[in-house]
Amino acid sequence: MDFGKFVWVASVSQDRLIKQGFFGKGTLSRSIPTWDARREQVNNPRLELAPEQVTAKRRSKRREQKQLRAGMQVTATNPEEMYTMEELAAWTGGRGYEQFQLDLYETFFLLYALDVLDLENKHGTKMTTTDCWSLFHQCTEQFAYHFAAYHYYRSQGWVPKDGLKFGVDFVLYQQGPTSKHSDFSVLVIPCVTTAVQDTSDHHDTTMQLLTQPHDQAPHASWVNLLRINRVCAHVKKTLVLCYVSMDASVAHKATNDPSVLNHCHIHEVVFRRWSPSANRE
Amino acid sequence: MDRSFQDHLADLEPIINRYPTSAPFLRHVYLDLVLNKQWKQVEIKPIDSLVANVLLAHEPNTPAEDRLVILPRDHREKLSTDAIQAIFEKLNTAHLDDDSTHLHQLKKLTLAIVGSDSTVLYYHIHKGLVPPKEHV
Numbered sequence: 001m002d003f004g005k006f007v008w009v010a011s012v013s014q015d016r017l018i019k020q021g022f023f024g025k026g027t028l029s030r031s032i033p034t035w036d037a038r039r040e041q042v043n044n045p046r047l048e049l050a051p052e053q054v055t056a057k058r059r060s061k062r063r064e065q066k067q068l069r070a071g072m073q074v075t076a077t078n079p080e081e082m083y084t085m086e087e088l089a090a091w092t093g094g095r096g097y098e099q100f101q102l103d104l105y106e107t108f109f110l111l112y113a114l115d116v117l118d119l120e121n122k123h124g125t126k127m128t129t130t131d132c133w134s135l136f137h138q139c140t141e142q143f144a145y146h147f148a149a150y151h152y153y154r155s156q157g158w159v160p161k162d163g164l165k166f167g168v169d170f171v172l173y174q175q176g177p178t179s180k181h182s183d184f185s186v187l188v189i190p191c192v193t194t195a196v197q198d199t200s201d202h203h204d205t206t207m208q209l210l211t212q213p214h215d216q217a218p219h220a221s222w223v224n225l226l227r228i229n230r231v232c233a234h235v236k237k238t239l240v241l242c243y244v245s246m247d248a249s250v251a252h253k254a255t256n257d258p259s260v261l262n263h264c265h266i267h268e269v270v271f272r273r274w275s276p277s278a279n280r281e
Numbered sequence: 282m283d284r285s286f287q288d289h290l291a292d293l294e295p296i297i298n299r300y301p302t303s304a305p306f307l308r309h310v311y312l313d314l315v316l317n318k319q320w321k322q323v324e325i326k327p328i329d330s331l332v333a334n335v336l337l338a339h340e341p342n343t344p345a346e347d348r349l350v351i352l353p354r355d356h357r358e359k360l361s362t363d364a365i366q367a368i369f370e371k372l373n374t375a376h377l378d379d380d381s382t383h384l385h386q387l388k389k390l391t392l393a394i395v396g397s398d399s400t401v402l403y404y405h406i407h408k409g410l411v412p413p414k415e416h417v
Binding site: 025026027028029035052063075077078080081082083084085088091092093095097098099101103104140161162164165 | 285286287289309312313315316317319320321322339341342356394396397398399400402
């Protein structure tokens, strides 16, 4: 955890983790690790191009077309500005520098829900589920609520990935990032519910959004939601507000007891902008 | 190249570790720029007033003298307009100019925000208003 808030997979099973659920990401690639393959291509040009190379080619072509349209001279890649893959292959001498990495939600899911992963601390001791839960809580605020949402979407067959690029918590893929762009972006809104009993013996529940003391603009405010929705609409994703609520009586032990997951409730709200004059469906 | 990449990284470690808290993020952004994006001109510069290293890098297909000042950050670190203003001020007084780069009053800062899944998001932050670029 000194290095950061993620887990490096030590054994050689990364292939299985990718093929059986699209877990993990390569640290030098957009999603599945391709850096070693890109380096191998130097010796074997017939290998299929990695997605990163396809994108680079497309951008380079677009730049050339722009230059032609503007009547400018087309500039080739300047060897003083960029290394070729051949140069990097020679310099790195066959040593790999890409790590296959799982984020904390993927890790806990593999550990807790599927029981296919063991986590060792830096001394090499295997960590218990509760140890991992507590540690992950120290790394990420409101880990319990976010993990509940992750677990919820995983159990429905979605592949949730980090949504930082879009200003949300998760983006949902049907089959992993390599096949199709994600359609849904999820914003997790943690809430605490308290049962309120008034004088007439009538039970009611109030739900309160959980905000941290330093939040000046609670992230579920209207202004913030409008901002996030704009971004999501631009990238053709539908925004889903995922309210994860826990009763106050259990919420206090959320940081060190995974069993609170059994007491979470999830309500989803799809958030779409509607313009009365534009949409006539 | 006579020295291996591993030796080159070993040479850089003392500079990277000068600021231990941000060292993992700096290392990651450095590898992303050099190994993934294949940029050739990437230097690490310590900025004591920022308690962080910045990367001084030349972006391919930009004018030869241009350099980006890239500051790696953890995505959980909060930012505000005041904080960004303070970063600009500290960078200006830190004198990044040297004979070859001619960097004067810094007008553009690039944040390299490292997410929890190792994605690096690069954002340019300009000081003040910038007119829209003309599209070809």
